[in-house]
Amino acid sequence: MVKTVLDMLQRAVERYPDRAYAFRKTEMGWTPKSFAQVQSESRSVAAALVQRGFAKNNTMAILSEGSPEWIVSEFATIMAGGAAVPLSIKLLANEVPFRLNHSESRGLFLSKNTAEKIFSVRDQIEDPNYFYVLLDDDPDFADQLAAENNLKRGTQLVTIQELAAEGAGSPDALRQVDTICSELTEDDIVTVSYTSGTTGNPKGIMLMHRNYIANSSEAIEVFRIPAGYQTLLILPCDHSFAHTVGIYASLVAGISLYFVDARGGSMAILRNIPGNLVETDPTFLLTVPALTGNFMKKIQNGVAAKGSFVNGIFERGIRAGIARNGDGYHQVPFLTRARHFLPWLLAELLVFRKVRTIFGKKVKFCVSGGALLDLGQQQFFHALGLPVYQGYGMTEASPIISSNHPWCYKLGTSGKPFPTVQVKVVLQDGSEAAPGEKGQICVRGPNVMKGYLKNPDATEEALRDGWLHTGDLGFLDADGFLTVSGREKALLISADGEKYSPEEIEEVMTTACPYISQAMLYNDHNRFTGALIVPDTDAVKKYLKANPDAGVEDVLRLFTDFLQTFRTSEDLKQRFPSNWVPPTFMLLDEPFSEQNGTINSTMKLVRYRVIEQYGDLLAYMYSDEGDRYSNPKNRAVVQQLFGLE
DSSP: OOOSHHHHHHHHHHHOTTSEEEEEEETTEEEEEEHHHHHHHHHHHHHHHHHTTOOTTOEEEEESOSOHHHHHHHHHHHHTTOEEEEEOTTSOGGGHHHHHHHTTEEEEEEOHHHHHHHHTSGGGOOOTTOEEEEOSSOHHHHHHHHHHTTOOBTTTEEEHHHHHHHHHTOHHHHHHHHHHHHHOOTTSEEEEEEOOOSSSSOOEEEEEHHHHHHHHHHHHHHHTOOTTOEEEEOSOTTSHHHIIIIIIHHHHHTOEEEEOOOTTOHHHHHHHHHHHHHHHOOSEEEEOHHHHHHHHHHHHHHHHTTOHHHHHHHHHHHHHHHHHHTTSSSOOOHHHHHHTHHHHHHHIIIIIHHHHGGGOSSOOEEEEOSSOOOHHHHHHHHHHTOOEEEEEEOGGGSSEEEEOBTTBOOTTSOOEEOTTOEEEEEOTTSOBOOTTOOEEEEEESTTSOOEETTOHHHHHHHEETTEEEEEEEEEEOTTSOEEEEEEGGGOEEETTSOEEOOHHHHHHHHHHOTTEEEEEEEOEEESSOEEEEEEOHHHHHHHHHHOTTOOHHHHHHHHHHHHHHHHHOHHHHHHSOGGGSOSEEEEOSSOOOTTTTSBOTTSOBOHHHHHHHTHHHHHHHTSTTTTSTTOHHHHHHHHHHHOOO
């Protein structure tokens, strides 16, 4: 009987004894660790932790890019009776100490890339006996790091390879680990994952063995993943979607994980993704809307660069594919499919096949989570022949709640709830919504968290009457598909108190307008909704090159003309009420990013930080001077970014 994730690991070892579990890119190429190696090394590291006084219910934090050693560090912590605290490498340095102190972690697994960040705030760590484990096999770097930070080498700072050797040499500690593992229950905590803090301070989400077992096993069952699939894990390991489907679902189906080459740091990771995709030839990919949006724009720009003839075939093929596919659930009339067959086939033979090879030769589909995926993106990739299936979840639900998948999907929705997950939509008066009626999404099932660490009030607020109240708004349609419209706390609020979720409009703005890179809508009891817009500088520069006589006013009209399409396009008018579409906007001269704290580790907008950072600009937008698009501040940004007079 499988009662813990360690039982899942044992089954994987028995079923796939020689299969590679995880790969790291090194100077020698892609270096694997098998399921058996991960289990053995984790046991040895756990023994060393026990020798160092690590006790049941203690925690160890992990601040590193994804790697086989990450997996070993997490399983080792669990084998020693504790819980892992996965942290994002995109956290700002001043965000790290709270998580380490609040979780009472005994130590930290870190990498060469994250060492500078953590040691810059080391003096804020409250535990005087805190120790550090380097996941890179680089003793010389560890020596240097210890010397620079006045740490006792081998005690306060050790490599994970040294820790494994230490534990492997202690039979008594190894036997103690085996005893600890045998006493674990399905209700013991596996991880404490901190919320990304998009609307406030982070909370520590406690996920149990039974949460991970249920969600990861069901993911494999629903998607019918056979043994032998492989994926390039683009998302960071701390991302709950990648964590469950990457680390744990892989145990169920023997999936091999390739971690993006992280040598050189965060910027190198982004640069290495295209090459790593070709090298690893994944069968499927996990992604988020921000990534698929970037892929979509790069594909469109790349095809456009081939000339008008190729681009024409491509665009007609996409339109034909969208028409032939419909929403994926309801049958498309035969005549419609027949009418669009030839333009789709021509594009498939001449363009689409070549485009898909940028993701490798074997990729069958992608699964997107973490935020709303614009309908246009879904239609685009399905037409291209690389379907992106939108799912919905949250870390508190381990994280998957619902998902489209190859066997049942409806574009524009987040799919049907997983079989063991119950979903209901609740109205403000507490009654259950009828099909198609929007309210708060509530969830019940074996995937729901134990609660928030040291936060009984937040736990009580989230877990009421046996249901997880997600704080997300949406509805279930008559076919049982869930549509998510946004966060309750991210709502726009009009002057008369009416509320609306902004995410869908924002997603359309960034995917449908080539000149908009990022956008955030804002309305806090004001007379109209405004927008903060980050221009796509490359696209605007291309426009200026093609239109050498264009000036500041012409550039500003690129944005306002697009916003007008929300009022002129029949499709957009049906999807979005015009009173929530921004009539004006403010341009920003720098993007939202992890560096300035406006984007979190899961690539979501941190709204309260944007409001804090641009409060003066938002106030100006509602002033007599600022409420028109061609205001002095917008003109100044265009002049600064594009050198126009």
